[in-house]
Amino acid sequence: FYFRNKHRPFLLFVSLLHVHTPLITTEKFQGRSRHGLYGDNVEEMDWMVGKLLDVIDKEDLKNTTFIYFASDHGGFLEAHRGNSQLGGWNGIYKGGKGMGGWEGGIRVPGIVRWPGVLPAGTVIDEPTSLMDIYPTVVQLAGGTVPQDRVMDGHTLLPLLRGTEQHSRHEFLFHYCGVFLHAVRWHQKDSGTIWKAHYATPVFQPEASGACFRRGICPCFGDGVTHHDPPLLFNLSQDPSEANPLSADSEPL
Numbered sequence: 001f002y003f004r005n006k007h008r009p010f011l012l013f014v015s016l017l018h019v020h021t022p023l024i025t026t027e028k029f030q031g032r033s034r035h036g037l038y039g040d041n042v043e044e045m046d047w048m049v050g051k052l053l054d055v056i057d058k059e060d061l062k063n064t065t066f067i068y069f070a071s072d073h074g075g076f077l078e079a080h081r082g083n084s085q086l087g088g089w090n091g092i093y094k095g096g097k098g099m100g101g102w103e104g105g106i107r108v109p110g111i112v113r114w115p116g117v118l119p120a121g122t123v124i125d126e127p128t129s130l131m132d133i134y135p136t137v138v139q140l141a142g143g144t145v146p147q148d149r150v151m152d153g154h155t156l157l158p159l160l161r162g163t164e165q166h167s168r169h170e171f172l173f174h175y176c177g178v179f180l181h182a183v184r185w186h187q188k189d190s191g192t193i194w195k196a197h198y199a200t201p202v203f204q205p206e207a208s209g210a211c212f213r214r215g216i217c218p219c220f221g222d223g224v225t226h227h228d229p230p231l232l233f234n235l236s237q238d239p240s241e242a243n244p245l246s247a248d249s250e251p252l
Contacts, residue, residue, distance in 0.1 A: 011137065011141075016048065019045065019088060023037045023040075036084045036086075037086060038085065038086050063114075066113075066136075066140055067113040068133065069110070070108060070109070071109075074097055074105045075097060075104070076098070077095075077209065078214075090103075090105075092239060093240065094241045096210060098216040098219075099200075100174050100177070100180075101195075101200060102182075102200070102201075106174055124160070127184065127186065128169065129172060132155065136157060138155075154168035166188070169186065170186055171183060171185055179220050180199075181198060182198065183195070183198075193235040193236050194234060195233045196230035197227055197233075198227060199225065200225050201225075202225055234250075
């Protein structure tokens with residue numbers, strides 16, 4: 001692939017199954033990690049990404065190749081085998097994979113590399129979306145996105161280059177399947193990020209933070225609770241979504 005395309009623009013999309021059950025690890029990586037089979041898969045994925053980067057470096061494409069590494073969802077909390085957690089971990093964030101609203105299901109890191117163009121070691125704490133990949137790639141290729149419709153994504157380049165300080169997304173809508181579960185609003189004048197939940201999964205057991213009895217949280221039906229008024233959180237002060245605000249405590 002590289003040898004055919006190294007002298008012209010190319011797009012390489014690699015979709016890795018390594019942090020997804022059933023965790024098919026090759027023999028070479030079994031038992032390599034202190035974090036069981038899931039950790040072994042992460043180590044193998046890391047090795048595969050490294051091999052790709054090695055080729056890009058060897059072919060002298062490092063300074064002309066934009067690389068973006070991300071995930072489409074947070075850790076899968078319900079994936080267990082005995083006492084082994086097979087689906088990752090979401091840190092301070094509530095919930096996980098299959099939960100269309102809670103931060104643990106949708107908030108994932110993105111890692112970008114483009115030496116000579118983007119400064120190394122920069123940390124950007126702004127909400128972006130995988131919908132942003134399309135307009136970013138179009139801009140990199142010298143094209144323009146269709147003008148006859150509203151595009152949900154925004155190019156990431158101004159944010160990554162530091163010419164803009166904030167994400168162009170004022171609102172982000174978080175769906176579970178086709179059902180709207182939550183929406184976040186970045187209030188530009190104050191910098192505060194608010195999040196309203198219209199539906200949340202029913203955790204089983206209640207305090208577990210996951211849907212262990214079902215195996216994964218459902219998007220609708222008796223497996224979700226509808227909130228009217230919505231549950232409201234100030235993510236700027238409460239990223240773990242532990243303290244819903246009320247009209248009494250937060251009249252604004």
